[in-house]
Amino acid sequence: MALVFTITEMNAYLAEVFPQVDGMFGIDQMDEDLLVMRLMVSDSHLRPGGTVSGPSMFALADVSAYVATLARIGRQALTVTTHCSIDFMRKPESGRDLLAQARLLKLGRTLSVTDVLMYSEGSATPVAHASLTYSIPPARIG
Amino acid sequence: MALVFTITEMNAYLAEVFPQVDGMFGIDQMDEDLLVMRLMVSDSHLRPGGTVSGPSMFALADVSAYVATLARIGRQALTVTTHCSIDFMRKPESGRDLLAQARLLKLGRTLSVTDVLMYSEGSATPVAHASLTYSIPPARIG
Amino acid sequence: MALVFTITEMNAYLAEVFPQVDGMFGIDQMDEDLLVMRLMVSDSHLRPGGTVSGPSMFALADVSAYVATLARIGRQALTVTTHCSIDFMRKPESGRDLLAQARLLKLGRTLSVTDVLMYSEGSATPVAHASLTYSIPPARIG
Amino acid sequence: MALVFTITEMNAYLAEVFPQVDGMFGIDQMDEDLLVMRLMVSDSHLRPGGTVSGPSMFALADVSAYVATLARIGRQALTVTTHCSIDFMRKPESGRDLLAQARLLKLGRTLSVTDVLMYSEGSATPVAHASLTYSIPPARIG
Numbered sequence: 001m002a003l004v005f006t007i008t009e010m011n012a013y014l015a016e017v018f019p020q021v022d023g024m025f026g027i028d029q030m031d032e033d034l035l036v037m038r039l040m041v042s043d044s045h046l047r048p049g050g051t052v053s054g055p056s057m058f059a060l061a062d063v064s065a066y067v068a069t070l071a072r073i074g075r076q077a078l079t080v081t082t083h084c085s086i087d088f089m090r091k092p093e094s095g096r097d098l099l100a101q102a103r104l105l106k107l108g109r110t111l112s113v114t115d116v117l118m119y120s121e122g123s124a125t126p127v128a129h130a131s132l133t134y135s136i137p138p139a140r141i142g
Numbered sequence: 143m144a145l146v147f148t149i150t151e152m153n154a155y156l157a158e159v160f161p162q163v164d165g166m167f168g169i170d171q172m173d174e175d176l177l178v179m180r181l182m183v184s185d186s187h188l189r190p191g192g193t194v195s196g197p198s199m200f201a202l203a204d205v206s207a208y209v210a211t212l213a214r215i216g217r218q219a220l221t222v223t224t225h226c227s228i229d230f231m232r233k234p235e236s237g238r239d240l241l242a243q244a245r246l247l248k249l250g251r252t253l254s255v256t257d258v259l260m261y262s263e264g265s266a267t268p269v270a271h272a273s274l275t276y277s278i279p280p281a282r283i284g
Numbered sequence: 285m286a287l288v289f290t291i292t293e294m295n296a297y298l299a300e301v302f303p304q305v306d307g308m309f310g311i312d313q314m315d316e317d318l319l320v321m322r323l324m325v326s327d328s329h330l331r332p333g334g335t336v337s338g339p340s341m342f343a344l345a346d347v348s349a350y351v352a353t354l355a356r357i358g359r360q361a362l363t364v365t366t367h368c369s370i371d372f373m374r375k376p377e378s379g380r381d382l383l384a385q386a387r388l389l390k391l392g393r394t395l396s397v398t399d400v401l402m403y404s405e406g407s408a409t410p411v412a413h414a415s416l417t418y419s420i421p422p423a424r425i426g
Numbered sequence: 427m428a429l430v431f432t433i434t435e436m437n438a439y440l441a442e443v444f445p446q447v448d449g450m451f452g453i454d455q456m457d458e459d460l461l462v463m464r465l466m467v468s469d470s471h472l473r474p475g476g477t478v479s480g481p482s483m484f485a486l487a488d489v490s491a492y493v494a495t496l497a498r499i500g501r502q503a504l505t506v507t508t509h510c511s512i513d514f515m516r517k518p519e520s521g522r523d524l525l526a527q528a529r530l531l532k533l534g535r536t537l538s539v540t541d542v543l544m545y546s547e548g549s550a551t552p553v554a555h556a557s558l559t560y561s562i563p564p565a566r567i568g
Contacts, residue, residue, distance in 0.1 A: 227369035227415065229389070229390075229397050229415055229417065231389060231390040231392075231397055232390070247371070247373060247401075247410055247413055248371075248373040248374070248410075250373075255371050255373055255413065257399075257413060259389075268389055268390075271389055271397065271399060271415060273369065273371055273413060273415065275371070
């Protein structure tokens with residue numbers, strides 16, 4: 001399904017709707033098959049030992065599924081996460097950005113399902129795997 | 143199974159191992175049947191509209207399962223989350239603390255499973271429901 | 285929310301819509317707070333060693349969430365499972381029926397969320413824990 | 427990680443440890459990158475309308491993750507499912523076998539994580555997506 005946002009437009013939209021996380025995430029790639037989002041790691045995301053915290057990984061998965069969905073349906077401010085299942089498989093590498101590869105598995109009338117694999121930059125072994133469901137508000141009529 | 147921490151000891155331990163979230167969480171109740179943890183809501187946890195963000199709810203579920211587990215097995219710094227499944231069911235009430243009721247469903251030799259229901263303070267309707275698995279490192283010998 | 289089926293009516297409805305599992309499940313209790321469903325264990329549900337198989341436990345969780353939802357919304361043949369997250373925590377006791385305690389956590393306009401704890405009959409320790417989401421078709425107009 | 431079973435050996439092992447499902451599943455492909463398992467659809471797996479039931483899809487995901495794990499660690503009869511998260515995204519096509527593409531995402535000392543995508547044979551659109559965790563018993567010494 002064709003995308004209705006460019007990367008520049010999506011970054012501007014995220015800064016508008018989530019001002020509190022502006023500068024935390026960036027989009028490396030966004031096309032019909034794959035979205036790659038980056039968590040720009042800073043001290044606030046780290047656990048002792050320098051690895052990215054679970055809530056920061058969850059936040060990356062969540063915004064990736066949001067972007068993968070909205071890239072196709074456009075500005076739908078009321079689209080909300082209804083479910084996330086996440087497996088934490090390995091410790092991320094210390095001091096590296098985290099990259100999420102997100103693939104939209106389903107885009108239905110009332111929900112989307114997105115698969116997300118997360119990697120430390122420069123590594124080919126996933127550190128976490130998530131599946132997220134977003135609820136899409138019914139289309140307005142008129 | 144008997145608890146090996148008091149609330150005061152657990153709060154001190156959390157401040158020691160997670161200094162970056164010190165002041166974010168508090169323990170309202172901790173006994174063998176139930177743990178009640180509080181997310182002290184501040185601006186950094188909010189989405190536009192004043193509701194608590196998904197990553198903040200995830201963080202509350204995660205720390206609740208950690209505390210429910212460590213309250214029984216003691217200081218095990220290497221205990222890590224391996225899975226979280228979370229349903230976001232309703233929008234939290236604006237400007238209220240979030241309370242998590244956590245119940246340990248299983249404490250095995252290598253993993254624990256904790257059920258967590260989250261409520262806006264003063265409301266009886268859950269806003270989110272999570273199940274978390276922690277991996278417990280093998281006991282040291284000697 | 286009030287129930288629109290009696291146990292007798294619900295059993296008849298299940299036999300009508302799922303004839304292939306007729307005789308496999310029964311309803312022990314069904315009221316606004318709690319549904320208790322029974323898996324009548326027979327050889328076809330067992331693994332070597334006499335314990336109930338994972339797919340049979342999944343089937344019990346699934347039908348419990350279906351009944352908990354339809355008890356409130358009535359005959360909606362197009363209501364379908366969209367998600368199940370299930371933790372298998374202990375081996376069920378050999379040769380015992382399995383009982384599911386199901387609680388509806390959310391009934392929205394387009395989805396329901398149900399929490400299910402499963403026990404071997406006569407035991408107070410849960411063997412499995414599941415959370416299920418059902419998608420409810422939009423109400424027909426006219 | 428190299429496989430320690432051939433397809434023929436694995437089929438024989440499955441028939442030995444799960445005699446009750448013999449003839450239900452087959453292995454189409456099994457190598458280091460990908461396992462493809464087939465649910466040979468028969469009347470007992472169907473819901474009214476001719477589509478494969480949820481418990482049958484769960485059973486296919488479960489056996490796929492089991493085979494993906496045991497193909498690498500060998501005969502470990504005590505390896506058990508501890509978690510499954512499954513999204514049902516579309517109705518399977520009537521009367522078609524179901525194919526599962528399983529990829530082992532993690533093989534640790536005490537657990538494995540497997541990602542499973544399921545398709546109706548002949549279709550490129552996934553009908554369901556699952557992530558499963560298996561607990562691996564500690565290695566025997568001596």
